[in-house]
Amino acid sequence: MVFFSESLGIPSLRVLAQKLLELLFDYEIEREPLLFHVFSNAGAMVYRYVLELLQTHGRFGHLHVVGAIFDSGPGDSNLVGALRALSVILEHRPAMLRLLLLVAFAVVAVLFHILLVPLTALFHTHFYDRLQDADSLWPELYLYSRADEVVRARDVERMVEARLAHPVLVRSVDFVSSAHVSHLRDYPTYYSSLCVDFMHCCVQS
Template sequence: MIFFSESFGIKSLQTPAKRLLELLFDYRIENRPVLFHVFSNGGVMLYRYIIEALRTQQPFKNLRVAGTVFDSAPGRRNLRGALRALATVLASTNVLLRYLLMLTFATTVVLLRILLYPLTRFIHESHYDALLKAPTRWPELYLYSQADAIVSASDVKHMADARQQLGVSVKAVDFTDSAHVSHLRVYPTYYSTLCTTFLSDCVRGSPR
C-alpha cells in the first residue's frame, strides 16, 4: 500500500486509518486524550487519512487528540530515500524479485510523481503538502536527525517551521547522528524523556 497503491494515487490506507480509530472505541478509551506517535513516511501516510477522518466522520469528530510525535518524518518526495526504505522492507525477499519490485516502484515514482506531477497533484495531493496545511492545531513534536539517509532533516525542519507559523505549538529536536527511526535505540533515555514530557504537557493542556 505504502510503496505502490499510494504512489498510483489510490487511497488504500484510508481503510486501515479508520480501523485504527475504531480500535479506540473497541477498547473503550475514546473519552481519554489521544496522542499519535508517527514513524517515518509510511506512518505519515496513515496519519494523513486519520486526521481527515477526525475532521469529517462521526463519531471520530469527538475524539480528544492531545498531540502528535513525528519520528523521522515527514519527508518530501525523495526517490533515493524511498528506494532505500523499500530495499529494507524487501531484505528477505528473493534478489530477482526485490530488484524487479524496486525497478517498478522507481519507474512509477518518476512517471507519476515527478514527470506528471503538474497533473497528478490535482488528483492526489502529496502527503507532505497535505500535512503542511492540515487544519489540526494540537501540539507537535518532531524528532529527526541530520544523519537520516531516508528522510531529509531539512524537510522535517521545513514542516516544523511551517506548522509553527500556522500557530501550532511545535518542538523540533535534531539527534544529529542517529539513523532513520533509530533515535530511541541510540539515545534511549533522552528520547524517552522527550516523549514523556511532551505527553505530560499535552495531557495537561488537553480540554477536559
C-alpha cells in the same frame, strides 16, 4: 505499493486510519486523551487520513486529541530515500536479485512521477502538503536526524517551519547521528524522556 497508490490519489490507507480510530471504541477508551506517535512516511500517510476523519466523520468528532509525535518524518518525495528504504527491506535477498529489483523500482518510480503525478495533482493533495496546512491545533513534536538517509532532515525542518506559521506549539529535536527510525534504539533514555515530557505537557495543557 502504498506509496504509489497514495500518489495516484487512491486513498488506500483511509480504511486503515478508520479502523485505527474504531479500535478506541472497541477498547472503550474513546474518552481518554489521545496522542499520536507517527513513524516515518507510512505513518504520516495514515495520520493524514486520521486528521480528515476527525474533521468529517461524526463518530470521531468528539475524540480528544492532545498532541502528535513524528519520528523520522514526514518527508517530501525522495527517490533516493525510497531506494535506500527498499534496499534495507531487501538486504537478505541475493545481491543480483536485490539490484534488479532496485533498478526496476527506480525506473517505475521515475516514469510514474513524470507521467502520472502531474495528472493526479489536479485532484489529490500530496500527504506532505496536506500536513503542512493541517487545521489541527494540538502540539507537535518532531524527532529526526540529519544522519537519516531515508527521510531528509531538511524535509522535516520545512514541515516544522510550516507548522510554526500556524497557531501550533511545535518542538523539534535533531538526534544528529541516529539512522532512520533508530533514535529510540540509539538514545533510549533521552528519547523516552522527550516523549514522556511532551505527553505530560499535552495532557496538562
